[in-house]
Structure formats: C-alpha cells, structure tokens
Amino acid sequence: MVRDVNSGEYIMPALLTSKRMLAAGGLGAAVILTAVVAVASRGADAANIGGTIVVASYGGIDDKNHKDLFFDPFTKATGVQFQLDPVAYDQVAKLHAQEAAGNVQYSLVEPARADAAVLGEQGLLEPLPQDLVDKANKVLGPGKLIGNYAISHAVSASSFVCLADFKPCPTNAKEFFDTTNFPGRRGMYADGWLENIIYALEADGVDPKALFPLDLDRAFKKLDEIKPHINVFWKTGDQVMQIVRDKEVDMTIMWDGRANTLAADGTPIQLSDDGAMMDSPTLAIPKGAPNKDAALAFISWWIDQAEAQGEFMNREHYGEPNPDAFKYVKPEVANMISTAPGNFDKLVQPDLKWVEDHQQEAVARWTDWLQN
Amino acid sequence: MVAPLAILLLALFLWPMVQLAWIAFGAGHFTLQNFVDFTRSRASVNALLTTLRISAIVTALALVLGGIVAWELCMTKASWKRVLLWAAVLCPLWMGVVIKNYAFTIILQRHGIANDLVQALGLSDQPLDLLYNSRAVTIGMLYTMLPFAVFPLYSTFVGIDPSLPLAAESLGASRPMAIASVFLPLALPGFMAAGAIVFVVSVGFYVTPVLLGGPQAPFLANRIDTYIHTNFNVPAAATSSVVLLGAAIAIIALAWRIVGFERIRRAAA
Numbered sequence: 001m002v003r004d005v006n007s008g009e010y011i012m013p014a015l016l017t018s019k020r021m022l023a024a025g026g027l028g029a030a031v032i033l034t035a036v037v038a039v040a041s042r043g044a045d046a047a048n049i050g051g052t053i054v055v056a057s058y059g060g061i062d063d064k065n066h067k068d069l070f071f072d073p074f075t076k077a078t079g080v081q082f083q084l085d086p087v088a089y090d091q092v093a094k095l096h097a098q099e100a101a102g103n104v105q106y107s108l109v110e111p112a113r114a115d116a117a118v119l120g121e122q123g124l125l126e127p128l129p130q131d132l133v134d135k136a137n138k139v140l141g142p143g144k145l146i147g148n149y150a151i152s153h154a155v156s157a158s159s160f161v162c163l164a165d166f167k168p169c170p171t172n173a174k175e176f177f178d179t180t181n182f183p184g185r186r187g188m189y190a191d192g193w194l195e196n197i198i199y200a201l202e203a204d205g206v207d208p209k210a211l212f213p214l215d216l217d218r219a220f221k222k223l224d225e226i227k228p229h230i231n232v233f234w235k236t237g238d239q240v241m242q243i244v245r246d247k248e249v250d251m252t253i254m255w256d257g258r259a260n261t262l263a264a265d266g267t268p269i270q271l272s273d274d275g276a277m278m279d280s281p282t283l284a285i286p287k288g289a290p291n292k293d294a295a296l297a298f299i300s301w302w303i304d305q306a307e308a309q310g311e312f313m314n315r316e317h318y319g320e321p322n323p324d325a326f327k328y329v330k331p332e333v334a335n336m337i338s339t340a341p342g343n344f345d346k347l348v349q350p351d352l353k354w355v356e357d358h359q360q361e362a363v364a365r366w367t368d369w370l371q372n
Numbered sequence: 373m374v375a376p377l378a379i380l381l382l383a384l385f386l387w388p389m390v391q392l393a394w395i396a397f398g399a400g401h402f403t404l405q406n407f408v409d410f411t412r413s414r415a416s417v418n419a420l421l422t423t424l425r426i427s428a429i430v431t432a433l434a435l436v437l438g439g440i441v442a443w444e445l446c447m448t449k450a451s452w453k454r455v456l457l458w459a460a461v462l463c464p465l466w467m468g469v470v471i472k473n474y475a476f477t478i479i480l481q482r483h484g485i486a487n488d489l490v491q492a493l494g495l496s497d498q499p500l501d502l503l504y505n506s507r508a509v510t511i512g513m514l515y516t517m518l519p520f521a522v523f524p525l526y527s528t529f530v531g532i533d534p535s536l537p538l539a540a541e542s543l544g545a546s547r548p549m550a551i552a553s554v555f556l557p558l559a560l561p562g563f564m565a566a567g568a569i570v571f572v573v574s575v576g577f578y579v580t581p582v583l584l585g586g587p588q589a590p591f592l593a594n595r596i597d598t599y600i601h602t603n604f605n606v607p608a609a610a611t612s613s614v615v616l617l618g619a620a621i622a623i624i625a626l627a628w629r630i631v632g633f634e635r636i637r638r639a640a641a
Contacts, residue, residue, distance in 0.1 A: 093601045190587040191602060232504055233587045248482050248503070364605070367598050371415040371590050 051291045052081040053107040053298060056094065058281070059086030060238070062154075065315050069308040074301055080294045088236075089191065092119065095286055099124055104288040107295040110281040113152055114194060117352040118359050119284070120149035126285040126292060132300055139303050140321040146352065150282035151299065154312070155319035156255040157276040157338040157347050158195040164268035166250050171272035176253065177203035177222065179229045186226075187243055187252030190233035193366035194350055195253065195277040196223065202348075208275045212351035216362060220369055233370065244269070260317040260336045273338060278347040280318070313337055319344075389617075395610035406611040416612060419595040424619060426506055426591075427574035430513045434570045435563055437514070438521030445522075446529040465519045473583040476512045477503060480584070504586040512580045520573060521566045528562025564631055568624050575620045592616045 055071075057063050063084050071082040085106070087094055092115045098104045111119055119125050126149070128136070133148050144151055160176050162169035166184065170176040176186070176199065188196060200222035201215065202208055232249055234240040240254045245267050256273060263269050283302070285295045309320035310328025319339025326334060334340055338347060396406050410416050445457050464472060479485045480502040487499045502508060532555065540550040556563075578593040587594070592612055599609035 090601050093604060096604060231501075235582060235587060242477075246481050246483055360603070364603050367602055368413060368415045370587055371595060371598065372418060 050079050051294055052083050053291055053295050054083045054085060054105055056091035056106045056109040057084040057086050058088045058110065059084075062316065065312055069312050069315075070302055070305065073305075073308065074298055077301070078294075078297065080291075080298065089115075095119065095124060099287070104286050105290070106286050107289045107291045108298065109284050109286055111150070111284060113146055113150075113280055113282060114350065114352060114355040114359060116146045116150035116152075116282040116284055117356050120147045121356045124287055125149040126287050126289060128285070128299070129296065132296060135300065136303055141323055144321045146282055146284075150284035151303070151321065152280040152282045153309075153318075153321050154257075154316065155278055155280040155321075155339045156257050157273040157278050157343075158189065158192060158253050159256040159259060159271050159273040159276050160251065161244065161254050161256075161259045162251045162270045163244065163247065164270055166270070169270045169272075170251060172274045173199035173202035174205075176251065177226050179226070182251070184250035185231040185248070186229055187232045187234055187240060187249040187254070188230045189240070189253060190235050190370060192253070193363050194355065195279070197362065197366070198277050198348060198350070199253070199275075200226070202275050208348050211348065212354045214354065214358070214362070216358075216365060220365065223369060227369075255318075256336070256338050257316050257318040260333075264317075273343060274346050276338075276347055278338060278344075278349055392610045392613050395607055396614040399607070406607050407615070409608065410611050410615055416592070416595055416608075419590050419592045419612075420615060420619065422506070422589055423575050423577075423591045423593070423616070424623070426510055426513065427571055427577075429510055430517055430574050431567050431571045433510075433514050434517045434521040435525075435567055438518055438525050438566060439563070441518070441522050442525035442529050445526050447534075461519050461522045464515055469516070469579050470583075472516060473512055473580055476508065476515070476584055480508050480511075503584065506585060506589055508584040509577075509581050509589075512584045513574060513577055516580065517570045517574060520569050524566040524569065525559070525562050528559050528565075532558045560631065564628065567627070572620055572624065575616060 055066075057066065063086055067082070067084070071084075075081060089112070091106070091109055092111055095104070095106065095109060095111075098106070109125075116125065120127075128145075128148050128151075133145065136145055136151055140151070146152060160170050160172065162184075168175075168182055170178070170182045175182050197214055197216065197219040198211055200219040201211055203226075204218060204222045206215075206218075232243050232252075234243060234252070234254075237255060237258045240252060241258055241262050243249050244252060244254070244259075244262060256271060256276075259269050259271050283299055285292055285299075289295060303322065306322045306324035307328045309322045309325035312318070313320055313325060313329045314333050317333060317336050319337045326337075326340070329337065335343070338344065394400075397403065398405065441457060441461060445454060448454055448457075467475075477484075481487070482499040482501070482503070484502075486502055490496050490500060536558070537550040537554045540554045541547065545553065575591075576593055577591055578597065581589075581591040581594055590598070592615070596609045596612045596616075599605045599612065
C-alpha cells in the first residue's frame with residue numbers, strides 16, 4: 001500500500017495536537033516539549049517533533065505489543081504519530097524499491113540483523129549520530145549495534161522444539177538431522193536459509209565455534225539428506241504455531257518466542273536452544289527517511305524504556321536489549337528468554353561480515369535448493 | 373468514452389508490461405542471457421512445468437464438473453435444486469481467498485475433518501498426507517475456479533435450443549449420441565471460453581500453492597515472489613513473468629487453433 005506521509009492527512013493530527021498543547025497554555029505542555037528536546041538529545045527544536053513515523057512492522061500481536069508498550073506512550077509524550085505498515089520481511093525489498101524510485105516512505109524499519117548489515121553496507125540506512133551510538137553502547141552494553149546503523153532487539157533463537165509428550169525429541173542440530181535415531185515428522189523454516197545452513201554444518205560435525213566462513217557445498221550436501229524428511233516447510237510464525245498445535249509435525253525448528261507463546265497458550269512443548277542461531281529484528285532509519293528527527297528521538301527514548309522492554313519480554317518472550325529490563329520480567333518467563341544469562345552462551349551468533357559478502361549467493365542457492 | 377479507457381489501459385496495464393519485457397531483455401543492452409539463466413535454473417523450469425501441469429488438470433476438471441453443473445442448472449425443473457446449485461456455485465466466489473485456503477487447510481490437515489472421516493470409516497489406520505502436496509493445490513484451485521467454468525458454460529447452454537438434441541433423438545440417436553453429435557459441437561465455443569478463462573487465471577495462482585502446497589513445489593508466481601522479496605533479483609523476476617505470460621498465450625493460441633481446424637473440418641464434412 002502506498003502511503004504519502006507528506007500529505008496533510010498525516011500532518012494535520014500532529015499540528016492539532018501541538019496546537020491543543022499550546023492552547024492549554026499549561027506548564028505541562030512546556031514541560032513535555034522540554035522533555036522531548038532533552039530526550040532527542042541532539043538539540044532538535046520542538047518544531048521538528050510531531051508529524052508521523054511510518055514503521056515497517058511485522059503485523060499481528062507484535063504490532064499490538066509495540067503499540068501498547070512503545071508507540072502509544074511516545075505519542076503521548078511527544079505528539080509524534082505512528083503508522084504501521086505490516087510488511088514483515090518484505091520490507092527489505094520494499095526499501096530497495098522505494099530507494100530506486102527516490103521516494104523513501106518509512107521513517108523506521110526493522111530489518112533482521114543480517115539484512116541490516118547488508119542494507120547498511122549498501123548505503124540504504126542512515127548512520128546513527130555519534131551521540132546516539134555512544135548512548136546505545138553505554139545504556140545497552142556491547143554487541144547490540146549492527147555497525148552504526150541499527151540496534152537489535154526482540155532477540156530470538158531458532159530452537160529445536162517438540163510437543164511435550166513426543167519422544168525422543170532432538171535437542172540439537174545433529175539429532176534433528178538424525179532421522180534414524182530421531183524418527184518423526186519434521187518442520188523447517190522455508191526462509192531460514194542462514195540458520196538451516198548453519199544447522200546442516202553443525203549436524204555434519206563442524207564445531208559451532210568455527211562455523212564461519214560457512215562451507216556452502218558441505219552444508220547443501222547435508223541438507224540434501226534431510227530434505228525428503230521435512231514434511232512442512234513453514235512460512236510464517238502463525239503457521240509454525242498451527243502445525244505444532246495440530247500435530248502436523250512432531251518436531252520443528254522454530255523461533256523460541258513463538259514456541260514459548262504456544263506453551264503459554266496451553267500447548268506444552270519441549271525446547272532446546274543448544275547451538276541454536278540467534279537472530280533479531282533491528283531498529284534502523286532508512287537513508288532519506290521522512291521525519292528522520294522524530295525517528296531518532298524515538299530510538300533514543302526507546303533505549304531507556306527498561307520497564308516497557310521487560311513487559312515486552314513477558315508478552316513475546318523475545319530478548320530486549322536494555323539490561324535493566326530483566327528486573328521487570330516475571331521469574332517464570334525469565335529463563336525462557338534467549339538472552340537470559342545461561343541461555344545466551346549456548347547460541348551461535350552469525351558472522352555478519354561473512355553474511356554481508358555472501359548473502360546473495362547463499363540465498364540464491366537456498367531458494368533453488370528449496371524450490372527444486 | 374473509449375479513448376480515456378484505452379489511455380488508462382495503456383498507462384496502467386500495457387506500459388508496465390513493456391517495462392517488464394524491457395528489464396527481461398537486458399534493459400537497453402539487448403541480451404537473451406536472462407532467458408538462458410532461466411532455462412538453466414532447474415527450480416525455475418520445474419516451477420513453470422508445475423504451473424502449466426496443475427493449471428491444465430484444474431482446467432480439465434473444471435470443464436467436466438462445471439459442464440455437469442451448468443447442464444443441471446439449465447435442464448432441471450425443480451427450483452429447489454436450482455437454488456441449491458446456484459448457492460454452491462456462488463459461495464466460493466464470495467469467500468475471501470485466504471479464508472477459502474485456510475478452510476482447506478483445516479479440512480485436509482493430518483488431524484483434520486477429511487482424515488477423521490477416513491479413520492472413522494476404517495479406510496486407513498494412520499492419517500493420510502492430504503496437505504502440502506500438489507493434490508491439495510489442485511483441490512483448492514478447482515474449488516476456486518469452478519464458478520469461472522460454470523458461468524460461460526451456463527450462458528452457452530441456455531442459448532442452445534433444447535429441441536435440437538430432442539430432434540436428434542426422435543431421428544433415432546441415443547441420448548449420449550445426441551449430446552455428443554448435436555449438443556457438444558454447439559456448446560464448444562462455451563467450453564473454449566470457459567477453458568481459456570480457467571487456464572489463464574490458474575497459471576497466475578499464488579496464494580493457494582503456498583498455503584496448500586508448501587514452498588517446495590512452487591508455481592512460477594511464487595518463484596517470482598521469491599526473486600523479488602528474498603533474492604532481490606528483479607531481472608530474474610521480470611524474465612520469469614515474461615516466460616509465464618508467453619507460455620500462457622502460446623498454449624491458449626494453440627488450443628484455439630486446434631479447435632478452429634476441427635470446426636472447419638466438421639463444417640466441411
């Protein structure tokens with residue numbers, strides 16, 4: 001859907017909001033505006049706050065949680081409106097198209113880590129200003145930034161999952177690929193090229209600490225072996241939840257947040273993230289984004305929202321970057337989170353530099369392998 | 373009135389097609405390399421063959437089933453039957469495509485209605501794999517496409533004078549003979565129109581192959597989607613689109629030509 005963020009339709013509500021604030025004439029408005037300027041931390045004047053941030057989002061419950069916990073509170077504080085375009089992973093292609101057409105419409109995008117690295121390299125993302133980079137490193141700690149373009153959040157692990165009563169349940173890639181000793185119906189993520197290449201190599205005996213540079217020939221040879229045993233290549237998070245719930249498969253590789261949501265909703269599961277690949281969406285601003293200052297102000301504000309990030313983890317079971325957020329996570333949820341101490345060490349972190357250089361080749365090989 | 377419509381079609385329909393072809397043929401530096409690459413990609417060629425094969429099967433089944441439904445709609449004197457049949461034809465047309473496909477997911481899944489029925493009847497002792505294969509895609513597409521076959525067939529059938537096959541029978545032809553030699557030749561244009569509509573719409577199917585077939589045996593439309601959204605390879609996507617369009621046009625032209633000859637032969641005999 002094409003949306004013109006510059007049309008009056010979207011600017012008007014923001015103008016009205018700030019007028020109402022000023023008309024109220026109260027100290028409150030001034031306090032809020034000052035706070036915004038302070039939060040923006042780059043001396044952006046109040047006139048730049050307002051307008052609409054168009055977010056390339058993931059849709060469904062994730063949009064609702066983002067709206068409740070982050071977008072609505074920020075709107076309340078600043079008058080900045082949010083408009084969500086739930087394009088999920090298509091946002092990368094859309095961003096390419098918008099860039100080619102010279103009309104970037106998103107102020108905020110959420111590309112996955114690997115995509116963010118590639119987009120940054122291709123010059124499609126706005127480098128974050130140094131003060132924001134410093135703040136992110138200081139508040140969030142190391143390892144949360146992708147280059148100086150994007151901040152990762154909602155960290156997931158592509159875990160090995162079975163229904164609670166299924167035995168024997170594979171607990172790592174080697175066992176998942178072992179169809180003799182771990183018989184059963186299997187599911188795999190159709191677009192999970194990187195994790196599945198990594199798991200093929202782990203299953204073939206490569207040390208999880210020495211995976212990169214990935215040996216694609218070796219990986220695809222191993223993948224050829226498992227392909228006839230994959231009953232469902234799933235495409236979306238909703239679909240993988242459905243095939244587990246409906247026992248369409250006995251075991252699957254799936255995002256831990258979705259698996260834990262299944263458990264929370266009454267479908268008990270077994271989950272292992274031993275050697276599982278960590279991944280996450282990121283927050284980034286496209287080069288040439290409309291309303292860039294508002295987007296920067298939002299990112300700066302969001303970094304500090306430990307309590308809201310904690311509540312986000314309670315709801316979605318994905319790891320948020322602010323270390324203080326764990327204070328607000330329910331004890332029974334805390335050990336489900338892949339970034340919790342003890343869990344995170346088991347995960348594999350892809351070498352994003354390798355991904356930048358080889359993504360195109362590897363993805364083409366993966367889709368040819370899958371669709372053949 | 374015609375001019376604005378023509379301009380609109382040119383601008384919004386023909387121009388993007390020209391652009392697609394332009395990209396596919398090298399975007400200014402004329403080359404057939406993209407098409408060579410297409411034929412070298414086994415996944416793309418398989419996707420094209422899958423698309424054409426399943427579309428042809430769906431077209432044939434839709435013509436047979438649609439023909440039976442249209443015949444009954446024309447011939448029946450019981451109005452309850454006609455109401456029921458029209459409802460059966462129109463309902464799939466009014467349902468959203470995603471709803472239709474999810475309904476089939478629920479019916480065909482391993483612990484779904486169809487498998488429960490098979491188990492209850494004792495036809496199989498374990499659940500059958502009804503979902504995520506080309507048979508499921510065929511069923512889902514046939515359900516969607518059936519109305520597109522019924523409408524042109526019905527309008528053709530009602531235009532045929534029912535006294536003609538009766539006259540043939542009165543001259544000694546059996547019922548099947550009367551239908552085959554009098555009714556069907558008259559209905560042939562309707563079958564051709566219905567077949568063309570069903571086939572052309574079928575080759576562009578996108579949602580049903582993903583939801584009911586899974587991503588391993590995609591239609592070419594899904595392959596195009598992969599090229600755009602996953603591989604970021606616009607020339608390959610444009611090339612696949614041109615191939616799909618060309619294949620569909622060629623097959624339709626061929627079918628019309630064959631029938632054209634056949635009719636000429638009949639007329640001469």
